[in-house]
Amino acid sequence: MSLHTIEDLTSSILDFQANMVRVTYRKKTTLVDPENEPTHAEALQSIWGSSGLAIGEDETGFIQWRNLGFESEDIIAEFSEVGVLGLDCLVSFPLYFSLVLPSSYA
Numbered sequence: 001m002s003l004h005t006i007e008d009l010t011s012s013i014l015d016f017q018a019n020m021v022r023v024t025y026r027k028k029t030t031l032v033d034p035e036n037e038p039t040h041a042e043a044l045q046s047i048w049g050s051s052g053l054a055i056g057e058d059e060t061g062f063i064q065w066r067n068l069g070f071e072s073e074d075i076i077a078e079f080s081e082v083g084v085l086g087l088d089c090l091v092s093f094p095l096y097f098s099l100v101l102p103s104s105y106a
Contacts (some may be wrong), residue, residue: 008020027085032076040084043091050094 034041048064056063062073070078079086 024085027088028083029088030084032079032087034075040087043087047087047090 032040032044034044047068052066053067056067065073065078066076072078082089
């Protein structure tokens with residue numbers, strides 16, 4: 001390979017990496033808003049549906065998201081630090097493990 005080809009390839013790789021960092025940062029800083037964003041509501045429904053749990057009740061009221069390990073039922077506040085990136089990761093979680101783990105572990 002010529003030096004010019006290697007420089008072009010290196011430049012393309014660095015551009016790709018920079019774009020991936022930008023997209024990831026944008027997803028992390030985009031707030032989850034299921035009331036105004038239908039895709040966020042669908043993603044949350046998918047997460048809850050994949051859990052296979054029933055909505056419970058305790059002395060403080062209904063328990064849905066705390067059953068999954070969240071600290072509160074305020075799902076918007078729960079995703080405030082990780083944004084849409086965290087939501088996407090949770091949606092992908094069951095799919096990832098269904099592909100990675102053998103069926104005997106599922």
